[in-house]
Amino acid sequence: MSVEGFPKDSDLVGDTDSSENLEIRPGVGLWALFRTMRYTSWVALGELVDNSIGSYVANKDKLIALHGEKYRLRVDITFVNGSNPEIQVKDNAAGISTHDVKRAFTPALPPVDRSGINQYGIGMKSSACWYANFFTVKSRAIGEPFARIVTFDIPKIIKEQTEIVKPIKELVSNEKYHGTSIIMRNLNQPIPVAGAASRVRSYLKSMYRDFIRTGELILTINNEKLEPDLVTYLKAPYWPNSLGPGLGPELEWVKSFEIELNESFVPSDEKPSPPKIRGKVGILSKGDTKKAGLALLWKRRVVQGAGNLADSPDDLYRPPILFGSSNAYRKQRLIGELDVSELTVTSFKDALVWSYGQEEEALKKIKKILDAEPSPMLKMAENFRISESSKPVVQHVEKTVNDVVTSVTKSILEGAEGEVGAPFPELITQEPPEPESNPGSESLSKTILLVPNYEQDFVLEVKDQSNDLQWLRVKRDEIKNRWVFTVNRAHPFMLSFTVANPDALEPVLRLALSIGIAEVQGINSGYETASVMRLAVNEILRQYLSQKTDATLIIEDE
Numbered sequence: 134m135s136v137e138g139f140p141k142d143s144d145l146v147g148d149t150d151s152s153e154n155l156e157i158r159p160g161v162g163l164w165a166l167f168r169t170m171r172y173t174s175w176v177a178l179g180e181l182v183d184n185s186i187g188s189y190v191a192n193k194d195k196l197i198a199l200h201g202e203k204y205r206l207r208v209d210i211t212f213v214n215g216s217n218p219e220i221q222v223k224d225n226a227a228g229i230s231t232h233d234v235k236r237a238f239t240p241a242l243p244p245v246d247r248s249g250i251n252q253y254g255i256g257m258k259s260s261a262c263w264y265a266n267f268f269t270v271k272s273r274a275i276g277e278p279f280a281r282i283v284t285f286d287i288p289k290i291i292k293e294q295t296e297i298v299k300p301i302k303e304l305v306s307n308e309k310y311h312g313t314s315i316i317m318r319n320l321n322q323p324i325p326v327a328g329a330a331s332r333v334r335s336y337l338k339s340m341y342r343d344f345i346r347t348g349e350l351i352l353t354i355n356n357e358k359l360e361p362d363l364v365t366y367l368k369a370p371y372w373p374n375s376l377g378p379g380l381g382p383e384l385e386w387v388k389s390f391e392i393e394l395n396e397s398f399v400p401s402d403e404k405p406s407p408p409k410i411r412g413k414v415g416i417l418s419k420g421d422t423k424k425a426g427l428a429l430l431w432k433r434r435v436v437q438g439a440g441n442l443a444d445s446p447d448d449l450y451r452p453p454i455l456f457g458s459s460n461a462y463r464k465q466r467l468i469g470e471l472d473v474s475e476l477t478v479t480s481f482k483d484a485l486v487w488s489y490g491q492e493e494e495a496l497k498k499i500k501k502i503l504d505a506e507p508s509p510m511l512k513m514a515e516n517f518r519i520s521e522s523s524k525p526v527v528q529h530v531e532k533t534v535n536d537v538v539t540s541v542t543k544s545i546l547e548g549a550e551g552e553v554g555a556p557f558p559e560l561i562t563q564e565p566p567e568p569e570s571n572p573g574s575e576s577l578s579k580t581i582l583l584v585p586n587y588e589q590d591f592v593l594e595v596k597d598q599s600n601d602l603q604w605l606r607v608k609r610d611e612i613k614n615r616w617v618f619t620v621n622r623a624h625p626f627m628l629s630f631t632v633a634n635p636d637a638l639e640p641v642l643r644l645a646l647s648i649g650i651a652e653v654q655g656i657n658s659g660y661e662t663a664s665v666m667r668l669a670v671n672e673i674l675r676q677y678l679s680q681k682t683d684a685t686l687i688i689e690d691e
Contacts, residue, residue, distance in 0.1 A: 138200070138207070138225025138312050153281075153300055167262030168287075168321050174329070175336035175439075176483050177322075178222070180260035181315060182208050182341065183434065183482065185224035186350065188313070192227035195275055199309060206344075207351040210337075212324045220264060220320070225312040228274035229281065238270075238283060238298070257315070262287055265317035272313040279304050334359060335443040342442060343433040362442045364424075364468060366415040371508060372516040384508055387415030392498040397490030408476055410495055414469030414503055416514045421465065426451050428470045429485050431478050437485050441468065454496045455503070455511065463514035471499075564608075564664065568600045590615040591653075593646055599623040604671045605645045607652050607664065618649035625679035 189196065189206040196204050211221040229237045237257070261268045266287045273280035279302040289295070325333050337352060338359040344350035346361035353359065366387045370378035391411045398407040417424060426441035427450045438450035456464045477486040503510040592610075596619055604624040608617050620642060621627065631638045648667055655663025 138310060153302065167259045168266075170259055170263050170481075172260065172263045172481070173336075173483075174322065174325055174333050175340065176481055177260040177263050178210060178333065178337065179340055179434075179482070181222045181257060182210075182337070182352070184257050185226045185313070186341075186344065186434070188224070188226035188228065189349075192275060196227060199275065205351050206349060208353070209356075210352075210354045212326075212330070212355055214324055214326070217318065218320055218324045220317045220324070221314070223312065223314040228277070228311045228313055229270075229272040230274035231277060234281065234300075261285070261315060261317055264320060264322050266319040266321060268315060268317040270313065270315050273305050273311045275311045276308075330354075332443070332445065335445065336439055336448075338362070339428070339439040339442040340435045342428075342435065343430060364415070365418040367418045367466070367513075367517070369517065371513055372518075373512070375516045375518060381507070385415075386508070386510060386513060387413060388503060388508075388510060389413045390499070390502045392495065392502070394491055394494050397488060397494045399488070408491075410471055410473055410475070410499075412469060412471040412499070414467060414499070414510065416466045416510060416517070417468050420462070425456070425465050425468055427455075427468075429473045430470055431476070431482065431485070432474050433472075434482065436473075436478050436482050452492075452496050454500055457515065461515060462517070463511055466514040466517070467511075471495075564606070564668065565603060567603075567606065568598070570598065591646075591650065592617045593642065594619040595622060595642070596620070597622045602671070602675060604674050605648060605667055607649045607667060616649070616653050618646060620645045624675065626674040629679055 185206065185208045196206075206224065206226060208222065208224045211223075213219045213221065257270075261270075262285075267285065269282065269284045271280055271282045282301040282303065283298060285298065290298075323329075334354050334357070337354070338345065338361070341350055341352060341359075342361060345352060345359060346363075351358060366385050368383055368385050370383050371381050373379050389412070391409055393407050393409050395407040398404075400406070414427070423444050423446075424441050426438055428435045428438040428441060429450060430436070438448065440446065440448035441450075451464060451467075456467055458464075473485055476491070477488075478484070479486055500511065504512060590613075592615055594617055598621050601621050601623070604621055604626055606617075606619040606621075608619070609615075610617055622631070627641070631641055648670065652663045652667055
C-alpha cells in the first residue's frame with residue numbers, strides 16, 4: 134500500500150548533488166550502543182511513528198494548505214519476510230527540511246522547539262539501530278525540490294570510525310509528494326509474526342489511540358488499518374452498598390477533571406508554575422480485568438498504561454489507591470486517561486518520570502474527585518453488581534434449577550446402568566481400598582501447615598486416577614502425623630466440570646477441603662462414622678450428579 138504524498142520512483146528525475154556531508158557525531162561508540170537498548174518492538178516502532186507525528190503537528194498548516202482539509206497523516210509499517218527480511222516505515226508528513234537535517238541525523242541533539250512530541254533527539258537513530266545493522270532514510274521536505282537519501286551501514290561506521298556520511302539528493306517532479314521513508318535491513322531483531330505481530334498491532338493502536346480516534350492519523354501494519362477501541366461507560370443508579378441501588382436517578386459514570394500539583398512543586402526557570410494534569414475516569418459498562426486501568430498520555434501519546442487497550446497484562450497502570458487490592462471489584466471496572474503533558478517522560482517515552490511527591494499528590498487528588506458526592510465513583514465501582522433481581526439473572530437461576538433437577542430425575546429413573554427405577558445406591562460405611570496408581574498418572578500435593586486446634590498438618594492432594602471410583606479420599610498418615618485429602622481429577626464429576634474449565638477447579642477443591650476438614654472434626658470429636666457422608670457423596674457424584682447440563686451459561690454484566 135503506497136503512502137499518499139510520498140514521492141514515487143517515477144517522480145525522482147535524477148541525482149542533483151552528492152557533495153553534501155552530514156556529521157553523525159557524538160562518537161561512533163554511541164551507534165554501537167543503540168542495539169543494546171532495552172526496547173520492545175512497539176516502543177522502537179513508536180519512536181519512528183513519533184517522528185511522523187512531530188513533523189505533522191509542526192507543519193499541519195502547510196500540509197492542509199497544499200492538500201486541502203481532507204489531508205490526513207498516514208504512517209505505513211510493513212514487515213517483509215523471506216531470505217532478506219526488512220522493515221519499512223513510510224509517512225506522508227512534511228519530511229526532513231534542509232535546516233533540520235543536521236539535528237535529525239545527529240544522536241542526542243534535541244530539537245530547538247521542544248513543545249512537540251520529539252524531545253531528546255535520539256528516537257529515530259536508536260530505534261533503527263536497535264532493529265537493524267543497515268538502514269536507509271529517504272526524505273523529501275514539503276516545499277523543497279529534492280529528496281535526500283541517507284544510508285547508514287552501522288558495522289562499517291563502527292569499523293572505520295566514520296563521523297561523516299554523504300547523502301544523495303534526487304529531484305522530485307511533483308510538489309505534492311513529500312514525507313519520509315525508513316527501510317531497515319540486516320536485522321538484529323526478528324520480524325514479528327503471528328502472536329508477536331498481533332501484540333505489536335495492539336500496542337501501537339493503544340499508544341496512538343487519541344490520534345487514531347480523532348481521524349488525524351491513519352496507521353497501518355502490513356496494509357491493515359488500525360481501528361480505535363471504543364469505551365462504553367456504565368449507566369446505572371448509584372449503589373451505596375452491594376445490596377442494590379439507592380433511590381437516585383440513572384447516571385453515566387464518568388468524570389472529567391483538572392488538578393494542579395502545587396504541593397510537590399519546586400519552581401525553576403524551566404518550570405515557573407505548577408504542572409497540571411487533566412483527565413477522564415469512568416466505570417466500564419461491563420467489567421473487564423484486561424481493559425481496566427489508567428493510560429498516561431504525554432502530548433497525546435500513551436507513555437504508560439498502554440496494556441489495558443492492548444489486551445495485555447504488561448504495561449498496566451492500576452495504582453492501589455484507586456483500584457484497590459487484587460480482588461477488588463473496582464479493579465475490573467475503572468478505566469481512564471490522564472493528560473500528563475506538563476510532566477517529564479523517559480528518553481524512550483515508555484514511562485513517566487515523577488518528581489518527588491508528584492505521583493502521591495496526583496493520585497490523592499484524583500481519588501478525592503472520584504469519590505466526591507453526589508456520585509462517588511470508587512464506591513460505585515466497588516459496590517455495583519448485576520442485580521440479583523434483574524431479569525437475566527432470574528431467568529438463569531430458574532433455568533439452572535430446572536436443568537439440574539431434570540438431569541438428576543432422568544438419571545434416577547434410568548438408573549446408573551440403564552435400569553428403569555433403579556434405587557439410590559446402598560449406603561457405604563467402609564472406605565473402599567485404594568487401587569494401584571495408573572502408569573503415568575500425576576499427582577500434586579500441598580501441605581496446609583499449623584492448622585489451629587489440630588496439632589497436625591493437612592495435605593491437599595490432586596491426583597489423576599482413572600481406576601479409582603472415589604472423588605475424595607480422606608486418610609490418616611500416622612507416620613507423618615497428618616491428614617491427607619486426595620481429590621481425583623479422573624472422577625466422572627471432575628471430568629464433566631473441571632477438566633475443560635480449569636477456572637471451576639478452585640471452588641470444587643474448596644468444597645472437597647471443607648468436607649475433609651469436617652470429617653476430621655467429627656473423628657476428633659468421637660464420631661466413628663464421620664466418613665459416611667463423604668462416602669455417600671462420592672457415589673452420588675459418580676452417578677446421578679456426574680453429567681453436565683447446558684445450564685452452566687455465562688451471564689455477563691448488563
